[in-house]
Each structure stands twice: as structure tokens, then as C-alpha cells.
Amino acid sequence: MTQLLSVKNLCKSFGDQLIVNSVSFDVNESSTLGIVGESGSGKTTLVRSILRAIDPDSGSVRYNGEAGWQNLHELSAKELLPLRREVQMIFQDPFASLNPRMTVQTILEEPLVIHDLGDKAWRKQRVMEMLEKVQLDPSSAARFPHAFSGGQRQRIGIARALILEPRLVVCDESVSALDVSVQSQILDLLKALQSELGLTYLFVAHDLRVVREFCDEVLVMYSGNVVEQGPVEEVFNSPDHDYTRLLLSAIPSPDPDEKLDPLDRATLNLQLA
Amino acid sequence: MSANNLVSINNLTVEFKTELGSVTALKDVSFDLPRNCITAVVGESGSGKSVTSNSIMRLLPDSAQTSGEIILYPQKSEPISITSLAEKDPRLRSLRGGLVSMVFQEPMTALSPVHRIGDQVAEAVLCHREVSKEAAWSEAASMLEQVGLTDVQQKMRMYPFEFSGGMRQRVIIAMALICHPQLLICDEPTTALDVTIQAEILVLIKSLQQKLQNSVLFITHDLGVVAQVADRVVVMYDGQVLEVGDVKQILKNPQHPYTCHLLASMPGAERRTTKESKQKNWAAGAALGGGTALATAEDGRQVREFVR
Ligand SMILES: Nc1ncnc2c1ncn2[C@@H]1O[C@H](COP(=O)(O)OP(=O)(O)OP(=O)(O)O)[C@@H](O)[C@H]1O
Ligand SMILES: Nc1ncnc2c1ncn2[C@@H]1O[C@H](COP(=O)(O)OP(=O)(O)OP(=O)(O)O)[C@@H](O)[C@H]1O
Numbered sequence: 368m369t370q371l372l373s374v375k376n377l378c379k380s381f382g383d384q385l386i387v388n389s390v391s392f393d394v395n396e397s398s399t400l401g402i403v404g405e406s407g408s409g410k411t412t413l414v415r416s417i418l419r420a421i422d423p424d425s426g427s428v429r430y431n432g433e434a435g436w437q438n439l440h441e442l443s444a445k446e447l448l449p450l451r452r453e454v455q456m457i458f459q460d461p462f463a464s465l466n467p468r469m470t471v472q473t474i475l476e477e478p479l480v481i482h483d484l485g486d487k488a489w490r491k492q493r494v495m496e497m498l499e500k501v502q503l504d505p506s507s508a509a510r511f512p513h514a515f516s517g518g519q520r521q522r523i524g525i526a527r528a529l530i531l532e533p534r535l536v537v538c539d540e541s542v543s544a545l546d547v548s549v550q551s552q553i554l555d556l557l558k559a560l561q562s563e564l565g566l567t568y569l570f571v572a573h574d575l576r577v578v579r580e581f582c583d584e585v586l587v588m589y590s591g592n593v594v595e596q597g598p599v600e601e602v603f604n605s606p607d608h609d610y611t612r613l614l615l616s617a618i619p620s621p622d623p624d625e626k627l628d629p630l631d632r633a634t635l636n637l638q639l640a
Numbered sequence: 641m642s643a644n645n646l647v648s649i650n651n652l653t654v655e656f657k658t659e660l661g662s663v664t665a666l667k668d669v670s671f672d673l674p675r676n677c678i679t680a681v682v683g684e685s686g687s688g689k690s691v692t693s694n695s696i697m698r699l700l701p702d703s704a705q706t707s708g709e710i711i712l713y714p715q716k717s718e719p720i721s722i723t724s725l726a727e728k729d730p731r732l733r734s735l736r737g738g739l740v741s742m743v744f745q746e747p748m749t750a751l752s753p754v755h756r757i758g759d760q761v762a763e764a765v766l767c768h769r770e771v772s773k774e775a776a777w778s779e780a781a782s783m784l785e786q787v788g789l790t791d792v793q794q795k796m797r798m799y800p801f802e803f804s805g806g807m808r809q810r811v812i813i814a815m816a817l818i819c820h821p822q823l824l825i826c827d828e829p830t831t832a833l834d835v836t837i838q839a840e841i842l843v844l845i846k847s848l849q850q851k852l853q854n855s856v857l858f859i860t861h862d863l864g865v866v867a868q869v870a871d872r873v874v875v876m877y878d879g880q881v882l883e884v885g886d887v888k889q890i891l892k893n894p895q896h897p898y899t900c901h902l903l904a905s906m907p908g909a910e911r912r913t914t915k916e917s918k919q920k921n922w923a924a925g926a927a928l929g930g931g932t933a934l935a936t937a938e939d940g941r942q943v944r945e946f947v948r
């Protein structure tokens with residue numbers, strides 16, 4: 368198995384608050400790493416500093432792309448440009464990340480234009496293909512973001528990220544606004560692309576059922592620290608850390624007779640080592 | 641007069657006029673929101689859940705053409721026909737500013753980027769109650785603690801962009817709850833929260849509902865959340881209401897094939913079904929246009945299994 372990404376001792380503070388505390392992990396090509404954890408524990412900050420959307424304080428991010436191993440944080444803006452095609456991010460807040468004055472056609476076409484791919488007719492066709500793949504009507508292309516539902520906007524973001532056929536896709540809560548039926552279709556799509564093109568996913572999500580279904584490995588974050596990581600089934604079946612146990616105990620059952628009764632924080636050891 | 645219902649939605653149809661022709665978002669939607677009750681709305685992405693709740697708040701854009709009627713029966717005043725209120729009618733202000741409050745689906749769009757979190761939540765208190773600034777600030781602080789934020793005094797001096805997605809969502813929930821509305825509308829309020837915070841928020845919404853004896857319209861696609869929080873469930877698909885019922889009936893004994901399909905699509909459900917039957921389910925779901933023919937007996941059995 369080829370390694371695609373290697374993150375070592377990544378740290379990021381805002382002011383005097385340490386938000387990401389020395390996080391390290393490796394990801395193999397064509398695999399999916401889930402990142403779960405407390406709200407506010409630093410998941411978005413972590414993935415954004417990996418992609419250099421924000422500058423980390425220390426640590427390294429090495430990426431094994433088409434140009435071989437490179438340290439992402441040592442590249443100049445110009446050297447980074449080709450990587451902008453290989454690595455894509457789907458943002459947590461779909462509305463805020465879509466330009467309200469652009470039609471969906473322009474939004475989806477933009478990455479192709481930036482990377483100077485194809486002619487107009489080809490690009491138009493690619494947009495139509497992507498819309499179909501994320502289960503949106505072809506007529507969507509001419510509409511503006513405000514004319515869509517939350518889940519439809521989320522799918523526009525997904526289509527935009529996938530249109531360049533990237534190698535690494537970072538999904539930050541990317542299927543959270545979808546009903547379970549459309550969600551499972553989108554996850555099937557992501558899986559199909561993975562086996563077809565060898566895509567690798569970093570998959571930040573709160574829905575633990577989805578993570579269990581979709582990811583190979585999982586990393587559990589609590590208060591800026593990785594408290595547990597390993598193959599999904601192992602972590603879900605025999606969690607080591609009390610925070611992971613707490614998370615698993617708080618998944619609501621769809622059986623109304625089974626009342627949710629999460630573990631009591633007071634009885635757990637949530638101290639960080 | 642309606643003794644039992646806070647809101648009645650009757651034959652609501654909403655069409656958006658666009659340059660490319662019209663989009664029908666709701667077709668003849670009718671259901672009630674009983675008093676002292678949490679009603680969940682589940683359904684397909686794009687099925688009209690947010691358009692329904694925005695219609696109750698009269699927040700649809702000018703391009704929307706509405707027919708049908710929404711009537712609100714407030715506790716101590718005359719019924720209000722929401723759909724026929726003029727834009728300048730003072731009752732519209734009282735509707736949006738207190739009778740009904742809403743947790744929006746996308747938190748960033750509901751917060752002002754240039755005001756501190758604390759000021760925004762305190763402002764929500766000041767809009768609804770005649771209290772001093774200090775009292776509003778401390779009420780805001782206590783509500784933010786109840787939604788699970790820590791170091792509240794420090795966080796209240798921060799701006800929305802300095803908050804995580806889930807922290808912003810909790811601010812919006814706090815702002816809606818602090819108004820003590822007769823109708824609380826929550827549009828996907830817990831999607832950005834980890835499950836432990838989600839569990840706490842669900843308990844908070846339920847206990848405030850019981851204390852205030854108000855009504856809650858709770859839009860979610862998480863059937864686990866529905867099971868934990870709702871008394872009644874409305875199932876929507878393609879702008880229509882397919883099924884309305886008691887939470888136990890809908891989740892344990894769903895009548896409509898689409899509801900069965902939703903239950904079968906829950907992540908994890910696949911582990912118990914074979915790939916083929918999953919695909920069949922999928923195709924059946926896609927073919928649902930007419931709202932009939934779905935789920936064979938075999939599928940019927942599988943969908944009723946609950947997954948952990
Ligand atoms: N620009 C910023 N300035 C100051 N603090 C920030 C900034 N961005 C994030 N933070 C803080 O960093 C912490 C982690 O935020 P982050 O968005 O990474 O969390 P998260 O794990 O993605 O949470 P969620 O699941 O709620 O999205 C939070 O306490 C947040 O307040
Ligand atoms: N301003 C608008 N102009 C045109 N069409 C619109 C507009 N707003 C919503 N729609 C359409 O109305 C339909 C219903 O949208 P709505 O936002 O109510 O869906 P929803 O059930 O809330 O979905 P989700 O679960 O994805 O949030 C969608 O097909 C959407 O594209």
C-alpha cells in the first residue's frame with residue numbers, strides 16, 4: 368500500500384489557546400480516514416491547516432502526489448498551484464462557500480477554467496455529468512445557490528470538489544445535511560470514485576453510523592488531542608478511551624422505546640495524558 | 641377556534657417563479673402542529689421542509705407564489721391567518737419577534753459577522769423582555785451555558801468566525817430558546833454537533849418544551865433524533881406529505897413505502913442487507929415519483945429491523 372499523506376506533530380494555536388495539539392497520522396492511498404470528536408475539538412482547524420488554508424504553528428504535512436513526496440508547508444504559492452487540483456476540500460458550511468452571484472454552471476466550471484481544462488463545450492458536459500452524479504436536476508445549472516435546499520447546496524459543493532478528479536478529498540461534514548436516502552447514494556458515489564480512481568478521503572463527521580459504514584480508519588479528537596486512532600471496527604467494538612465510549616453511548620437509536628442514556632461524564636476519565 | 645392545534649396548515653402550495661419557468665416546492669400540503677407537542681418533519685433533501693417552515697415565518701422570497709392557508713392560534717389572542725397578513729401588518733412583527741422563533745439550517749447566515757456573540761444573544765433577550773442590559777447579558781450567559789458552551793464570558797466576547805460550526809449552531813439554538821416562543825421551529829438544529837452535545841441539546845429542547853408547554857416543529861433527517869425527541873412525525877417527499885402519525889407508529893410500523901425506504905437507508909442498515917437488496921431499495925426509491933409501488937415483502941421485513 369502506498370502512503371499518500373503523513374502528518375507529524377501538527378500544532379495550531381489561536382491567541383493563547385492551543386487548538387490542535389501535536390497531531391500525527393498517516394493515510395494510505397485509496398483509503399478513508401474518519402475524523403470524529405467533540406464539537407470545538409479542532410477538527411476543522413486540523414484539516415484546514417493540513418491544506419494550508421490556515422498556517423499551523425509547527426509540525427509537518429508531507430504529501431505523496433504526482434510530483435512525489437513534498438512538504439506542503441515548504442512550498443511556495445506557485446509550487447502549490449498544481450496541488451490545488453489534486454487536493455480538494457468540501458466545506459462544512461455549504462452556503463458560505465458558494466458565491467451567491469454565480470450560477471451553478473459557473474460555480475462548477477470555475478475549477479476547470481482555473482486549471483485551464485477542456486473547451487467550453489466539454490466543460491459544460493462535465494458540469495452536466497457531475498450534476499447527474501450528485502442527483503441534481505440538469506436545470507439546476509442555470510440557477511443561483513439561494514434557490515436550493517440545504518442538502519442540494521451541499522451536493523453542489525461536493526460536485527465542485529469532485530469535478531477535477533482530485534486524489535485527496537477533505538470532507539468536512541459534507542453529507543450531514545442530507546436525508547439518509549440521498550446520503551447513502553452520495554456515499555456510494557464517493558466509494559465508486561474511490562475504487563475507480565483511487566481517491567483518498569479525510570472524512571470529518573459527527574454521524575458515527577456514517578463513519579463506521581464509510582471509513583477504514585478513524586481518529587477520535589477531544590479538546591485538540593487525538594485520544595484514539597485505529598481501524599473503525601476495532602475502535603467501535605472495543606474503544607480504549609473514555610471519550611470514545613462516551614461518544615458511542617450517545618448515538619440515538621431509531622427505536623422510540625429505547626431511550627437515549629449516554630454515559631455520565633462524571634464517571635469517566637476524560638483527563639488528557 | 642382550535643383548542644388542540646397551535647398551527648393548521650391547509651392545502652399549502654408554493655411555487656417559485658424563475659426565469660427558467662416555475663418550480664413547485666410544495667403541493668397541497670396539510671398538517672397540524674398540536675399544542676404542547678413536538679412534531680418532527682422528515683423527508684428527502686429538497687422535499688420542501690425548509691420552505692414549509694419559512695412559510696410559517698413568512699420568510700419566502702418575492703419569487704414565491706403561495707396558495708392555501710396557515711393559521712396560528714396563539715394562546716391568549718385571536719387566530720392569525722399567516723398567509724393573508726399584509727407585509728406591513730404589525731402582527732407579522734409579533735409573529736416573527738416572539739410568538740414563533742426559528743433555528744435556521746445554516747447558522748452562519750443567521751448570525752451577524754460583525755457583532756460579538758454575547759451582544760447578539762443579549763439583543764435577542766432585549767427584543768422580547770424589558771430588562772436591563774446587565775440582566776440580558778447574564779441571561780444570555782446562562783442560556784449559552786445550558787447549550788453546553790464553556791468559558792462563556794470569554795466566548796461571548798468572540799466573533800462568529802472564531803467559533804467552530806457546532807459552537808455557532810449552539811448560539812443560534814440559545815437565541816431561539818431564550819425568546820420562550822409559543823412555536824419553536826428547529827431546522828436541522830443538531831447536524832453540526834457531536835452526539836454527546838446533541839443528546840444534551842435534545843434533552844434541553846424537550847425539557848423547555850415541557851416547561852413552557854409550547855409546540856416544536858423539528859426538522860431533521862436523523863431518524864435516531866426523531867425517535868428520541870418527537871411525539872409525532874410528518875414524512876415529506878417531493879413537496880407532498882406522505883404520512884403523518886405518532887412517532888412509534890411511523891418508526892415501528894411505517895405505512896408508506898418511502899418511510900420504509902428511509903428506515904432501510906439508515907447507515908448501518910446495509911450491514912444487514914445484501915448489496916442487491918440495497919440496490920433494489922435504491923431503485924425503488926428512485927422510481928417513487930408516483931408515490932406507489934415499492935418494497936417487496938422481503939424488503940418490508942428488512943426495513944423493520946432496527947440497527948444499532
Ligand atoms: N479564527 C479563529 N480565531 C480564534 N479561535 C478560533 C478560530 N477558529 C477556530 N477557533 C477555535 O478553535 C476551536 C476549534 O474549532 P474547530 O472549528 O476546529 O472545531 P471543530 O472540531 O471543527 O468543531 P465542530 O465540530 O463544532 O465544527 C474552537 O474553540 C474555536 O473557538
Ligand atoms: N428561492 C427559490 N427559488 C427556486 N426554487 C427554490 C427556492 N427555494 C427553494 N427552492 C426549491 O424548493 C424545493 C424545496 O426546498 P426546501 O429548502 O424546502 O427543501 P428541504 O426539504 O428543506 O431540503 P433539505 O433537507 O435539503 O434542506 C427544492 O427543490 C428547492 O430547490
Ligand SMILES: [Mg+2]
Pocket residue numbers: 410411412459539804805806
Ligand atoms: Mg468543524
Ligand SMILES: [Mg+2]
Pocket residue numbers: 516517518689690691745827
Ligand atoms: Mg432544508
